[in-house]
Amino acid sequence: MKLQKKLSFTRRPRPGETPKSVIHVNDHLGEFNKKTTSNYVSTTKYNVISFLPKALYEQFRRVANLYFTIVAVLSTTAMSPISPITTIAPLTFVIGLSVLKEGYEDYQRYKADKFVNNSLVTVSRDGVWTKIRWQELRVGELVQVFRDESFPADVVFLSSTIPEGNCYVETANLDGETNLKIKRSVEELQGLCQGMREENVSARTLLQQQVFAAIECDAPDKDIYRYNGKMLITAGMSPLLDALPKFVSERDGSVCGSFSGSTSGKARKTEVELGRDNLLLRGSNLRNTETILGVVVYTGHDTKIMKNATNPPSKRSSIERQIDGIIFAMFGLLALMCGSGAILNSIWTNEAGPKMYYLAPDAKDYDFDPDGLPIQALANVITSFILYGYLIPISLYVSIEMVKVAQVVIMKRDKKMCHVEESDVPGEDPVKTYANPRTSNLNEELGQVDVVLSDKTGTLTRNVMEFFKCSIAGTIYGRGFTEIQLANARKNGSPLVDEDDVPGRPRAEPRAKVKGFNFHDKRLARDKWRSNASWKQQEDFFRLLAICHTVIPEEAKGDTGEIKYQAESPDEQSFVAAAREF
Numbered sequence: 001m002k003l004q005k006k007l008s009f010t011r012r013p014r015p016g017e018t019p020k021s022v023i024h025v026n027d028h029l030g031e032f033n034k035k036t037t038s039n040y041v042s043t044t045k046y047n048v049i050s051f052l053p054k055a056l057y058e059q060f061r062r063v064a065n066l067y068f069t070i071v072a073v074l075s076t077t078a079m080s081p082i083s084p085i086t087t088i089a090p091l092t093f094v095i096g097l098s099v100l101k102e103g104y105e106d107y108q109r110y111k112a113d114k115f116v117n118n119s120l121v122t123v124s125r126d127g128v129w130t131k132i133r134w135q136e137l138r139v140g141e142l143v144q145v146f147r148d149e150s151f152p153a154d155v156v157f158l159s160s161t162i163p164e165g166n167c168y169v170e171t172a173n174l175d176g177e178t179n180l181k182i183k184r185s186v187e188e189l190q191g192l193c194q195g196m197r198e199e200n201v202s203a204r205t206l207l208q209q210q211v212f213a214a215i216e217c218d219a220p221d222k223d224i225y226r227y228n229g230k231m232l233i234t235a236g237m238s239p240l241l242d243a244l245p246k247f248v249s250e251r252d253g254s255v256c257g258s259f260s261g262s263t264s265g266k267a268r269k270t271e272v273e274l275g276r277d278n279l280l281l282r283g284s285n286l287r288n289t290e291t292i293l294g295v296v297v298y299t300g301h302d303t304k305i306m307k308n309a310t311n312p313p314s315k316r317s318s319i320e321r322q323i324d325g326i327i328f329a330m331f332g333l334l335a336l337m338c339g340s341g342a343i344l345n346s347i348w349t350n351e352a353g354p355k356m357y358y359l360a361p362d363a364k365d366y367d368f369d370p371d372g373l374p375i376q377a378l379a380n381v382i383t384s385f386i387l388y389g390y391l392i393p394i395s396l397y398v399s400i401e402m403v404k405v406a407q408v409v410i411m412k413r414d415k416k417m418c419h420v421e422e423s424d425v426p427g428e429d430p431v432k433t434y435a436n437p438r439t440s441n442l443n444e445e446l447g448q449v450d451v452v453l454s455d456k457t458g459t460l461t462r463n464v465m466e467f468f469k470c471s472i473a474g475t476i477y478g479r480g481f482t483e484i485q486l487a488n489a490r491k492n493g494s495p496l497v498d499e500d501d502v503p504g505r506p507r508a509e510p511r512a513k514v515k516g517f518n519f520h521d522k523r524l525a526r527d528k529w530r531s532n533a534s535w536k537q538q539e540d541f542f543r544l545l546a547i548c549h550t551v552i553p554e555e556a557k558g559d560t561g562e563i564k565y566q567a568e569s570p571d572e573q574s575f576v577a578a579a580r581e582f
Helices: 002-006 051-059 063-074 085-117 192-197 201-208 235-242 304-308 318-355 373-391 395-413 483-492 535-547 570-581
Strands: 020-025 120-125 128-133 142-146 154-160 166-170 180-184 213-218 229-233 270-274 285-287 291-298 419-421 431-433 470-472 475-477 552-555 563-566
Touching (some): 063 318, 154 192, 192 201, 213 291, 229 235, 318 373
Antiparallel strands (some): 020 213, 120 128, 419 431
16 A cells, blocks of 8 residues: 555654654554554652662751761761660661652552553454553554543544544543533544444454554644644545445434545545544543544553653652751751850860879870860760750651651541542442542641632532522522522521421422432422413423433433433533423
8 A cells, every 4th residue: 555655653844844743543563653652651750770769869858867867977986975876777767667658659659550551442453353451552553442431542533333423521630621522533434333333344344454544643742732633544445434334413314424535446545634623632531422433643651641741749748848947947056055065175175174184184085185176176066966966856757757657548548538429320339439648748738728729610619510499581499598698698697598497388399319400399390380370481491401402311220211311511411300300
């Protein structure tokens, strides 16, 4: 095929041109996409070689550890009045405990990376779908991703089981948005998923074909909102693409999945423009779509999420920095004590030393020599520095390290810090997520929030929407009070009285809790709204709730017969749930 001979993975850009990459689609033999990054990712701070040097560097960033090291070194000299073991042993214990803690925390990161790298994904090799580990995935391979699975790499979206060629993606891990994003498939290849289901000959031939297209796109970068490229399909593939199944859209009756560039008897390429709506990013999850088919374009540390990732920083808490300041002050006090002691000792030795014959002043010892006062002063400074060294307690750091480790263990098992999320499917157990601190260096920072900067309320809330009140034809329906009403009442000092608490008025009928629907008002209960004067407006209101949305209904798992709604946003889901209940 001419396309295979002309294209290579990298192309040198012209002056002023953005660097480009060329990916051969369905290169299941690995003949062309060789100069690509492995799909193995690592988020650890250390490796086997760098662990000890980096860990020791982190420990000696602490002023206290530097101070105790100096004391330990001086205790090995002849001027030391104490045994070196009394200073070296505590220092070794403190640094060793901290290094072990760093190693354990980094090992937990390694285990998390290993779990991700060993996750399974379905790829096409020699036309046969097989499961491999994420870290074995190569650029150019075709992958299948199923509902609620994560994308193993950055993938160009080729085909979907949804007739219109869409899929719904959750990007909460990338940008914090819980609303689903709609992605578009490549129209020329939209029938590929259905062809695989029907065992279509053309679909099977395409999967077995070694490189049936190439993608020329931007080189890997960190901009998750930008992707520019084009797909080049050779004319020899036109008959195969024309023979793929066609879909009839349920919305407008149009034919989906037709190949626009097919010709008869002419060999020419078809060029398909690709944009960010065609790119499925690693770190996002497939929602509301049974299966999608895509081609891998960026792997491993070339993916956009890893391009935006930074090396784990070496963070120090505010208390630790405050302790360093206190140690500097205490070190100044210690230097003042040692210096003044040496000066007073030199004065005393100079005046009374020659008279102290029983101290053998003629022996010229370094700790008592009336004729060598500078050396005696230095010896006194060192001796006093070692003796007064316990002014800064090394046991304080032992206690702090042990307390931090214990706090991490407690936080991982604390039921009050466990988030319980109800399942959308009736009968399924709720999902429990416990706190998972990845480092213990910042335990004391918890709760010490000074300023919160936010661009919207969704950053600070759970983004859970419930149908609570509504206004129809100027009349407000729904009992209970919103958070805004309660806040205004507290501000104005006027208490609010619930209608259910008015004497002589019947209470609203209790009803089963429905996700997204927390509404009760006897005026709209069951079919009572049909007897209201404004029933026509109310009927139009309910009709609009039922049809003006993009929600996809599906039958929940099990034999309950319940209908589960898959929506782009919790707002739409609550509106459709309200329409069903009304």
